Amino acid sequence: MEQPDGGGTPLSTNTFSSMGTVVSLSFPAAVDPLLQDAALAAADEVFHALDERFSLYRPASELSRLNEGTLRLAEASPQLRAAYQQAADWRLRTDGAFTPDRPDGALDLSGIVKALAMQDAGNAVRSLGLADWCLNAGGDVLCAGRPAEGSDWTVGIVDPADRSALVTVAPLDPAAGRAAVATSGTAERGEHIWAAGAGAGARTFAQVSVVAADIVTADVLATAVIAGGQAMLDKAVGGWDVEIFAVDRSGQLLATPLFRAPAAG
């Protein structure tokens, strides 16, 4: 495709690095630059605070200390216990397809922490009175309002077979319960996904995108469908108010109606 240029919608974007990836925060270009700076700083702070607490790459993080046994769950911070509780709830709701337990026994909350950071960062931006913004953390997207009067945030979805091309687009509409889209797959870095309960013969997906009202639901379900295959995809579509776009290992597409182009003519 051509280089994306926002389609002529004048946006203003700044980025920061956290959690091993890059976070981009965009606003309509007309938004007060001082407010944009304040929003970026607030989002950056949220991400770095969560990374410090939950990173397994930092030996001194609270989660690392929990895993090495120098800290017990009962003594952990309310933030850590809340994140663990959420992850455990999702493990139950996805029949184990999403799980914070690594095969080696370690507790790994990275499957939910980035989404929690996006949710908290979004709330921080909103609390500055900013109604129109788009937050992209390493390819997962949460947005609010609209990029311009009369248009909606539209998120291109990368083709897992060619990262310079888009396979489709996800039309987001926060007012209609579609504020977030998360994508899981194996195309970029090794995701923290380990198959659990994927039945024999389950269709395996190379990439799964989930559109939902909130980024945590979108992210957890995208991870769960990669791990749990067709059975988990059916469960997600039947049990949550989500739209899903999946590319299987042979390149075939499976998608819910949001992603169907209007018939020509």
Next chain:
Amino acid sequence: MTIASGKIAEVTPLQLTDADGRSQMISSQAAPMLRSEVLQAQSANVQSIGGATYTSEGYLTSLQSALDAASYKG
């Protein structure tokens, strides 16, 4: 579907039932689609790029990075 006198007389809508016995609307299910049948970006009209999580290094060559550069505030 009931056929009477060589004509379709009655069509009963297909109902799917999941493991819990709840009926599901078939229209909400994920269906196979051809690439030509799915939504496509209209003249690069996208404001953000979704995909499997990239590393900080992967970001540099990503479509999101190109998009960010086009609207970089500095």
